[in-house]
Amino acid sequence: MAADLSWMRERYEQLRSQGLDWDPPALQSASEPRCTVDGREMIMLSANNYLNLATHPRVVEAAVEATRKYGAGSGSVRAIAGTLDLHLEAERVCADFKEVEAALIYSSGYTANVGLIPTLVRGSEDVIISDELNHGSIIDGVRLTKASRAVYQHNDMAALEQVLREHSGNERKLIITDGVFSMDGDIAPLDEITELAEQHDAMVFVDDCHGEGVLGDGRGIVAHFGLQGRVTFEIGSYSKALGVQGGIVAGTEDVRRHALNHSRSWLLSGSQPPG
Template sequence: MQTRDPTGWMRTEYETLVAQSLDWRPRVLQGPSAPRSTVDGKEVVMLASNNYLNLSTHPKVKRAAREAVKTHGAGSGSVRPIAGNLDLHLELERRIARFKRREAALYFMSGFAGNAGLIPQLAGEGDALFTDELNHGSIIDGVRLTKAQRFIYKHKDVADLERVLREADPMFKKLLIISDGVFSMDGDVAPVDQIAKLAEEFGAMLYIDDAHGEGVLGEGGRGVASHFHVEEKVHVELGTFSKALGVVGGYVAGSNDLRNYALNKSRTWLLSGTSTPSTTASCIAAIDVLETEPRHVKKLWSNTKYFKKRLKSMGFDIGQSETPITPVMLGDSALAQQFSKRLFEEGVFAVPIVYPMVAKDRARIRNIVTAGLKRKDLDDALAAYEKIGKELRVVS
């Protein structure tokens, strides 16, 4: 008689997470993601969303979704390679390519699907892949699916990257360098110009994940490659609509060759259902807004500068951030959790980032400033920070 419990281990694993306070208990957003949102029945200043430009509630973006349901229905009926290749998808890809000033783009279900599907097709047996130690989890998963030799270089350390490139250069065929443009936990920016220089020197392919750069950095929010004026040197730009563009879906942008290759090889593109008409139409509208209403990016930066300056003047450590992602470094996980709980009680929603997302002694609250926050929203949040910072003896 079989005595094995086939699923009991899940409960044990879960209980271990709970005992270590490492389990996720997502709060509930009751309505739109907005500068003032209703979360778990309470009105809060939203400092936890990636909706940098608040486009998820922009009238044009919402209208586009409604119209597309009328004209195209709710779903596309198939994966794209078979019968789900909508005119809307192609229009969106043309718009992405034009916005990013690239030859072509390919739209994926998500940025994660782009990284997980494409990276394993860009480097294989006999090739070498170079990845920043703090790259996003979707890059890590994509890298794990390759048969290429992996070299993990120190965070943003161009000298270390050069060292491993030199070491690998004579032994491998293709070389592929992958980096986040903006690092999502610290808000710091990769030295993409220097990385691009090295890529050129070694004849390596350069892949930049711009998930947190687009809509934020560069001319009109065109992203990190535009910020460093190296668009032509970045061979693959991965982006997402789930952050500044306020919708959902990922893409890769680059040459026609890249699009043709990615379309024929990426299993997450070939074998997964496609984005709905409403989502696709909203993405097109979001690009439209970005191209025609530059005020959102400007406001994002003026809010960011104000918030950072005030936090610093109160004595908080905001780490190495150069973007609207503003960590308040607290060190200890329990303190970060306690701080976030108190912020919520005071009407501010900002999540604690703790181990294993960051090192055990690098726990922090991650604040994300958005364009739609009014001065009063920021001042209310800052007042809560000051009060709790003193209460928990983080600042004096």
């Protein structure tokens, strides 16, 4: 006899009664400024395809050509046989664009955060200090660690400084913030965060998936504040302003090698399809 899953139905009905269940609309067109939903033409105000590159003719043609040459899928994880020369070229281009030594592509921004964060801290001797409005993928990544945790009030630098002082005895200190916060659209004071990090010997981890294509001549919040070389870990995304799919970790060559060898979401996920 199959397992009793009535608890799933009960949980769903509770969500539905509160109007909290997801029922995603289905598009019958590309995600463009004007799109078709349920047979009706609508103006798109909720997608992340900020620059409309997802349907740009050159982007589409490049995807078609890559698919014809390499196939619909990569066939493996990156660590075994799923690294194509296209992946390496894209990482070099990304590193040059971000003005860093190296970059590593993940299957998504989510897998970049949940894969990298747990590798940067050990146990309670280390501490993660996180903005209260950080993205859910950051929260999930932090939950996977055994480090001490502290949350500071949103973009409140006095609160951040106080937390840093309270945790001065911890060995590794990792400050994590969104660059552009996805719900409100406000910008982290990354210049002030970096100053405090340098004063308190802390690492800075910024998720700038929503800042690319928007700030710093398109390079994101690090370039916006002129902090190249001072931010330890920069997370980016191909699936928002750049219009395709994937996540990015950008930093030094040491960061790339560390992520490549220790990040389980990178090691155990199939690599991006060629197109």
